[in-house]
Amino acid sequence: MGLVRRTAQVPTGEERREAVRDSSGLQQQLRDGDAEQRRRAALDLWGDADAVPALLDALASEHDGAARDAVLTTLAGHDTPAVGAALGRDLSSEDAARRNAAVKALQAMPLAVASLVEGGVLQDADADVRVLAVMVLSAVSHPDVPQWLRPVVDSDADANVVAAAVDVAVTIGGDIAEELAATAAGRFPDNPYLRFLAARTGQP
Amino acid sequence: MSTAARTDDTALSEAQFARVREWVYRRTGIQFAESKRYFVDKRVQSCVRKHGGSFDAWFAGLRLGADPALAQQLINELTVNETYFLREDHQFEGLVHSVLPAIAAERRATGSSQPIRILSLPCSTGEEAYSIGLRLLEDWEDIDDFDVEIVAGDIDTRVLSFAQRGEYGPRSMQRVPLAVRTRWFDRVDAETYRVKQDLRDAMDFRVVNVCDSESMRAYRDFDVIFCRNLLIYFDEVSSRRAAENLFGALRPGGHLFLGHSESMSRISPIFTPVRLPEGIVYRRPPIGAAR
Numbered sequence: 001m002g003l004v005r006r007t008a009q010v011p012t013g014e015e016r017r018e019a020v021r022d023s024s025g026l027q028q029q030l031r032d033g034d035a036e037q038r039r040r041a042a043l044d045l046w047g048d049a050d051a052v053p054a055l056l057d058a059l060a061s062e063h064d065g066a067a068r069d070a071v072l073t074t075l076a077g078h079d080t081p082a083v084g085a086a087l088g089r090d091l092s093s094e095d096a097a098r099r100n101a102a103v104k105a106l107q108a109m110p111l112a113v114a115s116l117v118e119g120g121v122l123q124d125a126d127a128d129v130r131v132l133a134v135m136v137l138s139a140v141s142h143p144d145v146p147q148w149l150r151p152v153v154d155s156d157a158d159a160n161v162v163a164a165a166v167d168v169a170v171t172i173g174g175d176i177a178e179e180l181a182a183t184a185a186g187r188f189p190d191n192p193y194l195r196f197l198a199a200r201t202g203q204p
Numbered sequence: 205m206s207t208a209a210r211t212d213d214t215a216l217s218e219a220q221f222a223r224v225r226e227w228v229y230r231r232t233g234i235q236f237a238e239s240k241r242y243f244v245d246k247r248v249q250s251c252v253r254k255h256g257g258s259f260d261a262w263f264a265g266l267r268l269g270a271d272p273a274l275a276q277q278l279i280n281e282l283t284v285n286e287t288y289f290l291r292e293d294h295q296f297e298g299l300v301h302s303v304l305p306a307i308a309a310e311r312r313a314t315g316s317s318q319p320i321r322i323l324s325l326p327c328s329t330g331e332e333a334y335s336i337g338l339r340l341l342e343d344w345e346d347i348d349d350f351d352v353e354i355v356a357g358d359i360d361t362r363v364l365s366f367a368q369r370g371e372y373g374p375r376s377m378q379r380v381p382l383a384v385r386t387r388w389f390d391r392v393d394a395e396t397y398r399v400k401q402d403l404r405d406a407m408d409f410r411v412v413n414v415c416d417s418e419s420m421r422a423y424r425d426f427d428v429i430f431c432r433n434l435l436i437y438f439d440e441v442s443s444r445r446a447a448e449n450l451f452g453a454l455r456p457g458g459h460l461f462l463g464h465s466e467s468m469s470r471i472s473p474i475f476t477p478v479r480l481p482e483g484i485v486y487r488r489p490p491i492g493a494a495r
Contacts, residue, residue: 002406003347003403004319004351005405006353040452046445069448069472070448073441073445101473108441139440141268141269145268173219174261174264175260
């Protein structure tokens, strides 16, 4: 007993996985009864553009959290409008974990987010979806974020959506933060949080 | 009007500091306490000066991704890229006094004779992997009752060669007590020590890229992984991918140690944070645990 070295050890379960390493086999494995097998198949499909439809199907039906996160991780590597649209649909899911996972994944996908914004996600009829869409903007790296925020603050009827947008502007700082905070406070003068943000961003 | 820096040219305003701190946390998982304010201020101002404009112009470029080099420059400024024996030793304390006793109790309860497997990633020049071995041999009372495998990986074959050779100078050795040096090192010259052959032979150094699922597929069934101060350098997608691969390398119920100021929470929800007396460790949920 003590420290030992066993370099020749064969990992458990490797043989089974080797048998299904081609793309179609892995896509089939996305429907395996074992969640761990589905999780591993999703990761192994990294970089395979042909597998995106199967991954999107899996995303819609996957109920295991770890397997779903693996699907999202692989999909996040495909920063495209199609993937963005699918994740955008999850922003209105009844499942909080699914909504949050979509927000987190989209934050790493600037092109998909740009497409979603162009598609009108910030004008969605559901204010909760608009808040989540603004939360996506809180971390995504895209030079157009300030100009996406401005119309939200200028015209969204819901004070919570506007407050979320100002919160994002504050993370950017500078003129945009002061401008949007002042606009928001002017539109909702009875909202103490927006007044607080305007006062705070106006300070050096 | 732009946010003005305070009159001291190395100090950020409260709002500037808050914005930088938030960005650093989101991007790297590193959490800077107020006590680190001076350290952060100086390095941020260095980045702003190199950028050549105002703080606001620099930060907008950083936050909106206009120039990816700005992010890497700031991360490099804010991180200490060095390794030495017994660095962040409280985590090894957590391994020896909290994690390994729990694993040993579980093995005994189930009658399992499987070895306890520990992975060190990225192992760089080997100090962390050898430190794990040293702490187990010196301080874990059950070491004679279990087989323990330590596997250490890095993407850089040059550092792996260094690690396998096991020779270290004074900077690496600064925290190693004299008694431990005597027991586990041979003196090469006035400044250089070499890890004794028994300990070197017990280490399994391998080439691995933690972001590459193909490469990581061979790494399975580990009880403990140390992956400290690596994920901070990755972008969002790469860190998610690395986290998934680390998850896959652990047994259900296995433990992941990140750097002491790093957080998994901003990367992925798949691990469960566990508070040990010695700090936070992240756990792959045991089979059947709800998420």
